[in-house]
Amino acid sequence: xxxxxxxxxxxxxxxxxxxxxxxxxxxxxxxxxxxxxxxxxxxxxxxxxxxxxxxxxxxxxxxxxxxxxxxxxxxxxxxxxxxxxxxxxxxxxxxxxxxxxxxxxxxxxxxxxxxxxxxxxxxxxxxxxxxxxxxxxxxxxxxxxxxxxxxxxxxxxxxxxxxxxxxxxxxxxxxxxxxxxxxxxxxxxxxxxxxxxxxxxxxxxxxxxxxxxxxxxxxxxxxxxxxxxxxxxxxxxxxxxxxxxxxxxxxxxxxxxxxxxxxxxxxxxxxxxxxxxxxxxxxxxxxxxxxxxxxxxxxxxxxxxxxxxxxxxxxxxxxxx
Numbered sequence: 001x002x003x004x005x006x007x008x009x010x011x012x013x014x015x016x017x018x019x020x021x022x023x024x025x026x027x028x029x030x031x032x033x034x035x036x037x038x039x040x041x042x043x044x045x046x047x048x049x050x051x052x053x054x055x056x057x058x059x060x061x062x063x064x065x066x067x068x069x070x071x072x073x074x075x076x077x078x079x080x081x082x083x084x085x086x087x088x089x090x091x092x093x094x095x096x097x098x099x100x101x102x103x104x105x106x107x108x109x110x111x112x113x114x115x116x117x118x119x120x121x122x123x124x125x126x127x128x129x130x131x132x133x134x135x136x137x138x139x140x141x142x143x144x145x146x147x148x149x150x151x152x153x154x155x156x157x158x159x160x161x162x163x164x165x166x167x168x169x170x171x172x173x174x175x176x177x178x179x180x181x182x183x184x185x186x187x188x189x190x191x192x193x194x195x196x197x198x199x200x201x202x203x204x205x206x207x208x209x210x211x212x213x214x215x216x217x218x219x220x221x222x223x224x225x226x227x228x229x230x231x232x233x234x235x236x237x238x239x240x241x242x243x244x245x246x247x248x249x250x251x252x253x254x255x256x257x258x259x260x261x262x263x264x265x266x267x268x269x270x271x272x273x274x275x276x277x278x279x280x281x282x283x284x285x286x287x288x289x290x291x292x293x294x295x296x297x298x299x300x301x302x303x304x305x306x307x308x309x310x311x312x313x314x315x316x317x318x319x320x321x
Contacts, residue, residue, distance in 0.1 A: 091124030101172035
C-alpha cells in the first residue's frame, strides 16, 4: 500500500486524494481546493488548541491535517517516508555540508529509540529504506544497519530524552543559520514569518566544540527548554523540533530563511520596525501551531515525492511487522 501511495503521489497532475494507509483512522487527503484546516493555540505560549481554525480557509473544504494512526507500524512507515522527503527538501535548499546534519524521528513502536540518517550519504539520495534505527546507547538495532554520525547521536538522543513531546528534530550547518549564530542573538520579530518564533526559540551561547561528548548534547537539549521548538546554537547553526518531522522540517526552513532576512536587514544599517508582542502573539497563534506547520510543509514534500518518481519510499520492509 505504501509503495502504491508513493507512486500515485509521484504524478505531478491530477491527484486530489490518496487512500488511507493501513492503521490510519481517516484517509490522507493531500490537496483540498482553497482550504487548510488550522488549529489555533489557546494562547501564544506554544500550546495548541484542538479547536479547528477556519478563519483563513475558504471554499467550504477542510484540509485534514496530521493523520491519526491506530497501527504504530503504519505510523513508522509514514514517518520514514516523510523523513526521507524532508532530507530531499533540505538538499534542494542547499543545507548540505559534507557528512554534517541530521534529522531524527522517535520510533512509534518503541518510543525509547529513534531513527536517524546514515553517515556520509547525501541528503538528496536518501530513501525511507536508508534510515537507521538506534537505541538510547547509540547502537544500531534495526533498519539500515550502517554507521551513524556520533555527534548527531549525541545531540538528538539528548533532545529526545529531555523532551518526550519532541518526536522529530532537525539540525544542519546551513549557511545563513550558521552566519547568524555567530552573533549569539535571538531572531528579531520583524516580519510575519518570524512570528513563528515569537517566545518559541532560544540561544545556546556556550559552544563546546563538536558534540562528541554526552555533556554537549545535554547542554544543547537544556537550551531548547521545556517548550521551545527551536534553538540557535552559537557558532554552530540551528536546531528545530516538533511533534512530526514535517513540523520540525518546516520550522527549520523558515528559521534558515529568517536568519537570511535578518542578515540582509542588519546589513542596511537602517532602523528596524519590530512587530509588537500583541500582534506577534496573534500571528503565532495561527501560524505557529503544529497542524499549520505540518500543512505548510506538504507542498515541498509533494514536490519531492513527484521528483523522486517513487524512489522516496525505497520499498521499505522494516517499517512493517
